[in-house]
Amino acid sequence: xxxxxxxxxxxxxxxxxxxxxxxxxxxxxxxxxxxxxxxxxxxxxxxxxxxxxxxxxxxxxxxxxxxxxxxxxxxxxxxxxxxxxxxxxxxxxxxxxxxxxxxxxxxxxxxxxxxxxxxxxxxxxxxxxxxxxxxxxxxxxxxxxxxxxxxxxxxxxxxxxxxxxxxxxxxxxxxxxxxxxxxxxxxxxxxxxxxxxxxxxxxxxxxxxxxxxxxxxxxxxxxxxxxxxxxxxxxxxxxxxxxxxxxxxxxxxxxxxxxxxxxxxxxxxxxx
Numbered sequence: 001x002x003x004x005x006x007x008x009x010x011x012x013x014x015x016x017x018x019x020x021x022x023x024x025x026x027x028x029x030x031x032x033x034x035x036x037x038x039x040x041x042x043x044x045x046x047x048x049x050x051x052x053x054x055x056x057x058x059x060x061x062x063x064x065x066x067x068x069x070x071x072x073x074x075x076x077x078x079x080x081x082x083x084x085x086x087x088x089x090x091x092x093x094x095x096x097x098x099x100x101x102x103x104x105x106x107x108x109x110x111x112x113x114x115x116x117x118x119x120x121x122x123x124x125x126x127x128x129x130x131x132x133x134x135x136x137x138x139x140x141x142x143x144x145x146x147x148x149x150x151x152x153x154x155x156x157x158x159x160x161x162x163x164x165x166x167x168x169x170x171x172x173x174x175x176x177x178x179x180x181x182x183x184x185x186x187x188x189x190x191x192x193x194x195x196x197x198x199x200x201x202x203x204x205x206x207x208x209x210x211x212x213x214x215x216x217x218x219x220x221x222x223x224x225x226x227x228x229x230x231x232x233x234x235x236x237x238x239x240x241x242x243x244x245x246x247x248x249x250x251x252x253x254x255x256x257x258x259x260x261x262x263x264x265x266x267x268x269x270x271x272x
Contacts, residue, residue: 002006002030002034002237003026003030003089003090004032004033004089004090005021005032005033005035005081005088005089005090005125006023006026006027006030006032006033006034006035006088006089006092007018007035007037007083007084007088007090007091008023008024008034008036008037008067008091008092008093009037009038009039009076009080009091009093009111009113010036010037010038011038011076011109012013012038012052013094014057014126015095015124015147016092016093016094017059017060017094018054018094018126019124020036020056020060020061020092021062021092022061022088022092022122022124022262023092024061024062024065024067024124026090026092026122027066027067029132029159030196032089032090032226033068034065034066034067034068034070035067035069035070035088035118035253036053036056036057036067036068036069036070036156037069037070037071037072037080037083038052038053038069038070038071038072039071039072039073039074039075039076039079039080039257040071040072040073040074040156041074041075041076046071049071050071053069053071053229055205056203057069059091060231064119065124066253070083073269076109077109077112077113077116078116080113080116080117080120081113081116081117082214084117085118085119086202087120089120090119090120090121090122091117091119091120091121091122092121092122092124093109093110093113093121093122093123093124094110094123094124094125094126095108095109095110095123095124095126095133095256099194099229106134108253108256108257111250111253111256111257114237114250114252114253114256114265115250115266117239118267119267120152120264120265120266120267121264122262122263122264123256123259123263123264123265124262125259125260125261125262130161132160132161133156133160133162133231133262134160134161134162134163134231135162135163135228135229135230135231135232136153136156136157136160136162136163136164136165136166136230136231136232136233137165137167137221137224137225137230137232137234138150138153138164138165138166138167138233138234138235139166139167139168139221139235139251139255140166140167140168140169140236141166141168141217141218141236141251143236143268144236144268145236145237145238145267145268146235146236147236147268148236148266148267148268149234149235149264149265149266150166150234150236152234152264152266154206154237155232156232156234156264157206158206161205162197162231162232163206163207163208163209163212164206164207164208164209165208165209165210165228165230166208166210166211167210167211167212167213167221167224168203168210168211168212168213169212169213169215169217169220169221169248170212170213170214170215171215171216171217190235202257208252211224217251218251218258219256221233221251221255222233222255222258222260225259225260225261226260226270230261231261231262232261232262232263232264233255233259233261233262233263233264234264234266235251235252235253235255235263235265235266236252236261236265236266236267237250237251237253237265237266237267238267238268252265254255
């Protein structure tokens with residue numbers, strides 16, 4: 001596993017500035033290449049945009065930050081997703097953290113990227129970036145997407161020297177904790193998988209804990225992250241689009257929307 005190339009899409013806003021700084025720190029931590037990307041929704045004057053990129057770097061880049069810059073044409077989310085499909089290991093973006101009617105009307109660019117981008121997406125909330133996460137939360141539903149996210153959670157926990165907590169949320173309130181033996185076996189299987197992944201990394205220092213909760217998954221995950229002060233949530237996403245997405249939605253997108261900390265979403269098939 002390795003993170004070799006990080007993509008940081010920016011729109012010159014303050015949230016994208018925070019995300020760029022986070023991407024630069026991640027690139028330094030994992031010795032990865034960093035590319036700053038701006039998508040041209042309209043046929044803007046490239047000279048003006050290039051000047052804006054320089055101003056952005058002058059404002060947000062820390063001394064010693066090394067990155068390349070790129071401009072792509074097309075609808076932003078789709079253009080960024082297409083670029084991310086070309087050899088990018090991790091995409092880091094910001095979110096404005098909109099809520100209520102504003103979010104319903106404007107939507108969330110970060111949520112669109114979570115749906116469309118093939119590689120893992122690290123969403124940074126303004127003012128919530130922790131240079132080195134110490135407590136990582138991985139919610140699992142035992143799906144293939146969760147299994148892929150688990151690999152990333154273990155990889156990052158090892159890289160940052162962080163503790164890892166695995167949690168599962170029972171969405172049916174009629175369940176009582178401890179009654180479903182089959183679930184307990186599945187949960188133990190997930191924990192064993194985490195330990196095996198840890199062993200492959202040759203790191204026996206990781207602290208791994210588990211818990212089971214009852215309630216609405218996204219709500220419980222956010223409550224746990226808030227109450228226990230986790231620095232990073234690593235969750236899987238099925239990457240549903242179209243009618244399937246309209247009907248089923250995405251726990252990952254809901255978590256991204258209101259999480260108190262950074263969120264890394266991992267689609268099934270993503271590799272580190």
